[in-house]
Amino acid sequence: MEATSSSAPAYTFELSGGALCLDFANTCGNQARPEQEHLHAYADILAFARQAEIVDAGQARELADRAAEDPAAAAAAFGDAVEVRDAIYRIFSALAAGTSPPPADLERLNRALPDALAGLRIEPREGGFAWSRDDLADSLTAPLRPIVRSAAELLVSGRLDRVRECDGTTCTWLFLDQSRNRSRRWCSMETCGNRAKVRRHYRRRKTEG
Numbered sequence: 001m002e003a004t005s006s007s008a009p010a011y012t013f014e015l016s017g018g019a020l021c022l023d024f025a026n027t028c029g030n031q032a033r034p035e036q037e038h039l040h041a042y043a044d045i046l047a048f049a050r051q052a053e054i055v056d057a058g059q060a061r062e063l064a065d066r067a068a069e070d071p072a073a074a075a076a077a078f079g080d081a082v083e084v085r086d087a088i089y090r091i092f093s094a095l096a097a098g099t100s101p102p103p104a105d106l107e108r109l110n111r112a113l114p115d116a117l118a119g120l121r122i123e124p125r126e127g128g129f130a131w132s133r134d135d136l137a138d139s140l141t142a143p144l145r146p147i148v149r150s151a152a153e154l155l156v157s158g159r160l161d162r163v164r165e166c167d168g169t170t171c172t173w174l175f176l177d178q179s180r181n182r183s184r185r186w187c188s189m190e191t192c193g194n195r196a197k198v199r200r201h202y203r204r205r206k207t208e209g
């Protein structure tokens, strides 16, 4: 396992989901097209964690070293992360479609909760309190913890009616619609929104011609 390999440039994850758990769910480019999978090894979990600012550069290096020292543990942590990612995807995809999430997926998320909440602390911050997560490099599963917590927090947030699946014809990405009039339709205007605009334009030209 090439946990510390730096030969190939890391994929740049698109963090447009509006919630950490949805960004992580979207690391599978398209649920119907397995060739768009962007998580292939533990190093990809670290790349996502780094880009989503779950871990800082020092913590990422520390975790990469741990993964190199114990490839079996890294493979297990990677397997866990993908399982939880897929459960999170199916839970929120079901909710976006107005249906009940599969009980097995909720169970999978629940099984990840104790580790996700382990070592959490409350600390005073400016104007109130915040979760402290300074123990992030202590275990290979550490990057998964804030993701699982994000999914749990979103599920109990009362904002589930804002979870949407992209309207793009070949896109299965999830996002939190934070627009005032709840009118967001695309995972991103630059990709799916723009493709839809081009299609409309092309159809119009065809009818005119």
Ligand SMILES: [Zn+2]
Pocket (backbone or CB within 6 Å): 166, 167, 168, 171, 172, 173, 186, 187, 188, 191, 192
């Ligand atoms: Zn999309």
